[in-house]
Amino acid sequence: MKLxxxxxxxxxxxLFCYRTAYYLxxxxxxxxxxxxxxxxxxxxxxxxxEQQPRERKAWVRKAALKHALKIYAESxxxxxx
Numbered sequence: 001m002k003l004x005x006x007x008x009x010x011x012x013x014x015l016f017c018y019r020t021a022y023y024l025x026x027x028x029x030x031x032x033x034x035x036x037x038x039x040x041x042x043x044x045x046x047x048x049x050e051q052q053p054r055e056r057k058a059w060v061r062k063a064a065l066k067h068a069l070k071i072y073a074e075s076x077x078x079x080x081x
Contacts, residue, residue, distance in 0.1 A: 014035070016064075021067065039063075
């Protein structure tokens with residue numbers, strides 16, 4: 001797949017990914033980072049682009065939650081130090 005095709009495919013889910021991360025984190029900056037990491041992960045996965053749109057959305061939700069929770073856990077660890 002060409003880079004332009006990957007970018008166009010991910011652009012379709014960008015806002016959904018951000019909103020999912022923001023729902024958990026309630027911080028714009030952290031949600032942006034989580035969404036960027038999630039979309040970067042998915043962009044490197046050829047199988048993601050072979051899925052139907054409904055499955056892709058589920059993949060995006062899962063990746064966004066994974067990265068949002070990672071950022072949340074890191075922020076908790078920093079507060080304890």
